[in-house]
Amino acid sequence: MSARAAILARLQSPAPDASQAAALLGTPERPAVDATNLLSEFLARLALPSVNASHDVIASLTDLPAAIARYLADQHEPLTLCCPPDPRLDVCDWSAFTLHATAAPDETATLAIARTAIAETGSLIFETSPTAPMLPNFLTLHHIVLLPVAAIAAHLEDAPLPGPQPRAHYWITGVSGTTDIEGTYVRGAHGPRFLHVILLRDEFPHISDH
């Protein structure tokens, strides 16, 4: 008998119907979020010491390069950016920057576009796709994230996409941190040491509409 058959033989039970599993959730207990004020709820979580992110607000997508330049200048970093190959960013004037699509092992700054964000926790939500690589967001020292204000949702249940799942669906809630030595918090353990969110007030097209 295969291991699979042997294990399953010991675990025989009627298949649960989906309603049983759904009934277990009912109205799950979760931290309260003011749904009428998602932006300020989100910003409050973003500023918590556990999330430790800075932010900026821009009106239009064309303001994005200037906002990134401002941030990098404040950090005394050069205008070099690992930028995702997302056609929606083509409206921006990147002439002041040196752009590249593949992150170096010691990448300084990477831009990513969050599909949504969660006010409950201050999380930024991403998926992998041909226009959204994953690795640059973990290799970089400064993680710069573009987030349309209208995309902010209330609870973690709002994060996943319905239907078939992308290869990787991931939530980023702060910077790479560790408490592995004596429980003392240190930021920049392996990945980003800084997280900077640029909030876009204008409408932002969905990637599939582009």
Next chain:
Amino acid sequence: MSSFTTRADAALADPILKIAVERTAGTAQAKRAIAIDAFPDFEAARTRAAAIKDHVIAHLGPYLEQFEANAIAAGAQVHWAQTADEACRIVIAICKAANAKTVARSKSMLGEEIGLPHALEEAGIGRVETDLAEHIIQLADERPSHIIWPAMHKTSEQVSALFKAKHRTPHEEETIAAMAQSARRELRGAMLGADVGISGANFLIADSGAVCTVTNEGNAELSLVPPRVHIVTAGIEKIVPSMPHAIHMLRMLARSATGAALTQYTTFYTGPKRPGDRDGPEEMHIVLVDNGRTKMREEGLAEMLRCIRCGACMNHCVVFRQIGGHAYGGTYPGPMGAVLTPALDGLAPNRDLAHACTLNGMCQQVCPVKIPLPTLLKGWREKSWREGLEPTSMRAGLSLWAWVATRPALYRLGTAIAIRAIRLLGRNGWIARLPLAGGWTRYRDLPKPAAQTFMNQYKQEQRK
């Protein structure tokens, strides 16, 4: 192998260990308390989390089949292992087929449980532990002493000395931040150069075939995205029906483990790289490991399969806080370890773990899935008694006590004499040395008993 009592003795005699454990466990306990205070419905959420796990454990077979079908549809390969050895053999075979010289490992207690670090070493495959704490213990050639903070037993001074001896470009400044940077420098290249990435799973999502990992360091993603092959080893009890169920459990896990509302990095991996993707593994393998879990389910330990490995029980355990994790001897320390280790490694060599418990109930009170740990520990004590595993001295002592205790007059006389005798040894309210109880008084004092037994005091009160 040394016995639990010898290991506990050694731990109690180590003053540095107690400082190290207290620093991290104390912080964890305080941070959890703040997080729970900020979540008023936590008690109801615990009940719900326990119900979700019980439902999954009752229907584990169908859920595993559903997970398998969805993972395969997403392009992953699913393997099944009944034992730890079988799981290791599967992982090594995948590594060899991939011609792997080095693997990057993201911390997984299941990996420790099945002995994967050792199996990789025996197969001649280089292993890079990428979690900072696992990196520390790999350098020190030690075992994890806690499931969330595997290097909890080490002080910063000890870590500093270790990094200075082993890192290529060690830190100069004596700060914890500088030590973490030294590890970052050391590990970054190793992670990017690995042929295979190996992780555990915090949750397996049945209705999508996704595997969820959580870390605060981001080392899982850095270990699992660059290599050509990603291998997941997961206990079969890690299943949840759907994403909303996983989300409920994640809210419980982060708060109970570190006191955060959520871990910094929470990732759901569904199959390997898709056409057009710029990164990600070409192959994804998921090894579903039983290793005693079906037996636990059959033999009265189903509640233990609720465990989501948060570590809250050990952070709050008065025994763990005194002896640290290594004294327990198994992969899992503290209260959850004392229940799991006899199931995984046999009761006879581990019978005394169930005795290393004051039954104060703290572990059950903080458990996010309400595992009745003290009851399960008592179950092991009873089984050990029934199977004749308790030593003769214990059996004789308890028989004598039972004989006296069932004769109330004799019992009262005996206790009245005993407390008088013990009081003679007291100095300033404390007893520093007690014949036949040296094991207790060597590391702590015993409070001097009251002048009268409880029964005498009670009778006097009644007479008033």
